[in-house]
Amino acid sequence: MTKHREVPGIRKYEGHAGGWGALRATTDAVRMQMDTVKAPITLLRMNQPDGFDCPGCAWPDKEHRSTFQFCENGAKAVTWEATTRRVTPAFFANNTVSSLLRMSDYELEAMGRLTQPLVYDRATDTFRAVEWEAAFVRIGEVLRGLSPGQVDFYTSGRTSNEAAYLYQLFAREYGSNNFPDCANMCHEATSVGLPQSIGIGKGTVSLDDFDRCELIISIGHNPGTNHPRMMGTLHECARRGVPILVFNPLREHALERFADPQDWVEMATYGSTRIASTYYQVTAGGDAAAIKGIMKSLLEMDAQQGNVLDREFIAAHTEGFDAFAADLQATPWADIEAAAGLGQAQLGEVALAYARSNATIVAYGMGVTQHNKGTASVRLISDLLLLRGNFGKPGAGICPLRGHSNVQGNRTVGITEKPSESFLKKIEEVVGFTPPKAHGRDAVQTMQAMIDGKSRALICLGGNFAVALPDPEQSFPAMRKLELSVHIGTKLNRSHLLVANETYVFPCLGRTELDVQAGGAQSVTVEDSMAMVHASAGKLTPASGHLRSEPAIVAGMARATLPDSKVPWMELIADYDRIRDLIEKTIPGFEAFNTRIRTPGGFRLPLPPTERIWRTPTGKAMFSVYTGVNEDADVFGGEQALRLITLRSHDQYNTTIYAMDDRYRGVFGRRDVLFMNASDLARYGLEHGDLVDIETITSSGRQMRLKNITAIEYDIAPGSVGAYYPEANVLVPLDFIDKASGTPSYKSVPVRVTRAATI
Template identity: 45%
Template structure:
């Protein structure tokens, strides 16, 4: 393990998991006050015949633990099953203008939405309406708009059934403006991996973590974002696997873990140390760090021989010599300066990698959310390819996804790229003419909104106006749209920016009974390892007026589109097996025998050609790539310029805030803060808890400022600061995105301190 953090930094003395995790769950349970059935839901969560967690997309193992949920997953379930209700009486008492001043946390505390709602501009309130009125009015308004100026957004939570219908609905309506939450985080993965190995998703399966002897863990925080991942990391560490963490912040989940299911670790035993080496790279320094490690691997092969897998490279790689020439030309001094690491540190990891027999490259948004994020993903793939670590047991590339079905939604057609869906099958089956022009991704939609072109927004979940960059500018423009429609479970800030016509359609959560024609319906989701799982809810709905996401999508489509015998929306929505049969026909390779396999323990694997070393790239081989720059942020180094990293707290999932504790970083209280190196604080003359402002430093002529931020000393590389998403999103310029995928560059936002 590396040295302890600097004195005066905020730290959490305990491990991830253990009693701290139990207390964190208990705190949210006290706030949410769920019914007694919530704990039965948790008992069955992520197991066959139970509900698949609505939080992250980590794997559901075939042999689950007695407790197969984590702190974050438990919080999400308890939050969903709250006893608090946000019904007509609540909206009669609170205007939209008043609610706009509430925090995200306070809005969520109002509880579950209970009735369909229409915004009434005269009273500045949402008022209850019946479902038939809502669908008829929304359908009529959508018919009056230009389909190509309307966006259908998906948050990544709805099941495959609702997602398939949603994508079909958009294409039948006349557009492929299908932005989704993947555009905000892992679109970089989809573009980069497709280019270099021919598949848009990771190549690992859950079992690979039982057979690796090295894990490179880059830009991802499992303690907060995917705690169930700590089980395989702990098991890997216990059997001697070398885990190398590369991350600007020293995150507790990569340091030590006390397994809540281990009586020994919950009482007398010591926690498991996770990372053998921890490299605190500068924000955006990953390309340089990975290149430095690779440079050492190449040097060892030349001096010792037998390091590179030449048989693999000869048979399966393209562009190797060109890339090696570029690496040879890279200067160590520049690699050190950009990465923030020493040459010795990078060479040491290179030496470990050269000896390892099976290596997994794990990464998260710390790698992807940069101007050159796709190049950063390519840099990790370059390193893995050198020793044949893609396409064999115990090795591969493994992005860690966020929302529980964000990968699955893409699999069944939620994409703005026409070439990624089987359009001929859609034409033949449904008699539609799918648009063949590329639609809006999230960045393109927001730009259209700012330009005054967007006419309508339908949101299948999410809080998009708060999740995107430039949120102050977005908030000013959002209400100018003629129509906004939100499918939601709770109130959030985007709902408080009503368009000229605005609707909230309340839906069931995944844990609740979804009764159609007297049968409780199952839905399906896809995890990060491309496995498909059935999920069924058992809890009574929060209100008799709720509908499922699948039923809402079907009713919206039926109200908007001309009647067609080839698209019987109501018939499909009465039995979700009928929708799965359609998915199987449209995607036969991935979903053959769908109904028979969906409840298989551990899910069924839909396959991945790159795992079989079938490289569906332009060259027909795995592609070595040269990055456009060593610094993934695209920023230089100048006086007073800082790189802002936005991140979640421990009591948070995306824009949902469960509480005001960031326990694993030793931080409590309000979320208006920045974390800063004690050395940078001293250089700026700052003391802990002082309130300052940040101003944007992007060279685009747009003023950006967030004030009232308290300064927290924290162990960070010099020149890097960190703060919470979405509070600091106003500082993130929409124009700063990954050059290949348009993913917002929110892990390297250029800012300056305003101490006035």
């Protein structure tokens, strides 16, 4: 950052990522939220065979050889849940919903754990305590008075397999396939694109593959903040000399230099390890162009010298290569360079490194999926790997970086608006009711149905639905138009306060807490981003004696709603082994489920591409054709157009904000900033620290603005700007989506920036 005027709360972070800074931040989180005596014991149980799974990211656990298996942000997630702070009915009696809505998202969740089930009282504009059974009965009455098509069932990625499976049984026996899910807003492009390419919507690598790879290409993610335990894996790879090529519009601190807190030599010497061997600052939304450039270079190298492509693999295991190659040859380099913001020589360097590697992993995050061509971009990554046979061999494969700790597991056990015929048939055979076959609504479709008055009730198994979605100008009022909203969670959030005609807030057990049912203490299971399924058992005393587990809450609602249900709800929640028995009988890959989760580390679900088996209609992996490189050029063609990326801070996980700092990016105590390249500041006649207004460029002419934001100079690709999520959601139109997957384009919004008219 060049020398310029001082801006409050903005200063360069001089330390490296991880290291003592991470340990200090962990200590601060513990001190602010938890009993300092219990905290170390709790944290040492995280990600251990007899402990609980981290409620944060979905990065897998390695073999338990070290003293602790948690990272800075994982510790924050635990302290946030295991806090000693409580929000009781007395608090709500003294604070109206209207007054709570004036609080920030950070302030709302920072108040602490919910302690009793609540119902909204419109006469007093407050929440008051309600008995569980009375609430269930009333919810059942309302749901029976609506048609199944008027009700939507949202799921957060922190939900366990057991709760998610019961939830989808409840909704489907009720008659609905409306399953808006947090995956719709992050990796739905993976779930849609990869099955078309390789026959399964999951990654194909394991941690062992990272031990054996020769090259890592990292596209569109910031693991230092969003998947911090991945940094330990990248650290190990970098230390053994594996080139790590990073494509990202922003220079993220952790991807440059990182000190592993478990490396005592680095800690003692204040040392660090270089992570990215080369950093390519691709333009926001330019990933597809960059990948096409790499592949075009590979084809040119193969034509010149031969033996670059794995022709034997391509012939035996793929289809569609000729059309794919013809499109690459027809795509001009000038178009690729303009869309990617990178030169032919740079992309040729990557192609050369890739050609020299015998085992390559490509890891990618929401910087790839949250674009209006996210699904097509995911397929291009698969194409890149197919060119050199990087599926089904050690040290190679595709690695989508999932967010929440069980977002992948929820999809596996049935949380989908587009269920397969085979799954529905199994439900009917085993459970005894006929599920609906028509596809339901995803997250954006659900919100649109609420806006249009077609959706009348929303049940949320976790999450912060309205805040997570784009366009609060439309989304927030839509929540208030509902007949019924039900929210299951551990803490209060803004979506709870957007009250419907009737609103219930149900406090549930957290991942860290002891879950005792009629059959004794229970464990749940989760699936990480590498398809490993393992058990999780909390040990802490629950925050309140009124809490119920997620499976118990789902069962309570289902039993009250479906008086003639075929599902033995109370039997199932008495012993979660019985839920797992049903999962085993209805979903392939869960054979001997209860036996295998009692093995430390659990088991891996089948991943056919690792055996070069392709569950596609043709029985082969499929190359794709991504015509052109910049179909939305007309949207961004204006001289004043920039691409806005919404970002999470380092003190944040999705919509949960742990604190107001983003130390790796040098932002402290504030979130009202816009990251801009120095050349863009100059182009707009601005200086570091100026107040600006941001306006979305929309085809409808609708005005969407974020006002009085401080522009700060940052090392971000020219033409790209960044602002914090969810605050910048006011700039993301609800209908600006990847049409193939329905994923909102949070990371490629066309905007113009002007000097603020008022202060």
